[in-house]
Amino acid sequence: MSGLRVDRLSYAYGAKAALQDVSFHVPQGAFCALLGRNGAGKSTLFSLLTRLFTTASGQIEINGHDIGRSPRKALKQMGVVFQQPTLDLDLTVDRNLGYFAALHGLAGREARHRIDHALDRLEMSERRAEIARNLNGGHRRRLEIARCLIHKPRVLLLDEPTVGLDAATRAAITRHVHTLSREERLTVLWATHLTDEIDDTDQLLILHQGRILQDGPAASLRGPQPLPDYFLAQTARGAPR
């Protein structure tokens, strides 16, 4: 099955359950917002999706590849932007992208071509020799997003990618990824706790206390209610689906 599929996933830190029986499917080309309060289990879910952790309970499929059985094929299909910045601030923009490309087996002309393309898309070609530390927060984030596309993944995972950015930059980055998803038919899972980053047409998953409370189109889930009110009402009740 293409896109992203999670089936009956559970995970615990010792006796403390972090995720319980989590299941959902994001079809190919869909933008799915994973909405949850701090501590809802979003980062644990991302660690499992990216195979930083593994669990025996449940199954994850990335574009048809089971991450437990074929981790390398699954990781190849995946582009990730972690909540914590992962740029090497002491290296240039160009070297950061080249390093990432090499970790995905790309070098030489092919890598150069893809890096050029990534920088052109960001309109950052002139800044390629600049040290990453000199970029502002918004540019760093955009660079990380461009970087995660270099190996042409089909599924993008972004864990609260707008944390610490101002409102205008947040809006620009959210718009940018929505456009990417639409134009390149990329499956996107966008974790956030900010409701203004979600469009009515997005698939909405509400994660609360390690369980999926709601899964469906944002517009039909919220109905006439503004999304923030709907989200607060859902998580205040806390009843699992």
Next chain:
Amino acid sequence: MISYLIALRAIVTREALRFVGQRSRFIAALVRPLLWLIVFAAGFRAALGLSITPPYQTYTTYEVYIVPGLCGMVLLFNGMQSSLSLVYDREMGSMRLLLTSPLPRWWLLFCRLLASTTVSILQVYTFLGITAVYGIRFDPLGYVTILPALVIAGLMLGALGLALSSLIKQLENFAGVMNFVIFPMFFLSTALYPLWKMAESSEILHDICAANPFTHAVELIRYALYVQFNGPALIWTVIATAVLLALALWGYDPTRAMVRRKA
């Protein structure tokens, strides 16, 4: 296979660039053994007379004796520095980038190990260059035959650093590693005194020194520098490398709870 080599080159280059960019780290790595050589060894020259034991064929001054141990010291401290930088990478997030690459994790960690060993060896050769200028010179062939010994010893100490980095939860815990791993490993070895000298003062200390893998790494380097081969030291060092590497891979296994909280 090509993708493996591309990743190896990128990881080694990144580590080398970081090292070159951190001049203070480079200077510190050289100042430490040079202080031992110039200050410590000068003070102990009169106190410690060394008899003629292999690989030495003539009476050897203390300054000459401790050079291989100080080469080992450079490798040991750089292995720990690399461990520190792995813990830092994990806290800063760049470790995630490495671990989510579609290449096997064992290969990625081995690349990191090889990268840190390369940097260590560059430092050792710089140190040997300075000692030559200082007046302590060895057989020119020794500078070639020492290379494989430095590679094996560097891999062993790098693997130790890798294993420790998987066990250390926070950067703050690193001081403990200095006190409980690096210093005992260095002082309870043949880096500063030969085994027979240690036996004169304490049999227990002698036995601890004889079992310390760092002793064997230093002896491997010492013999190689005199264009001689020390089989038992090689076997000990290779076994220790394999065990430490297995421990490091186990430490970075995604199914393990220890990594879960930190990765």
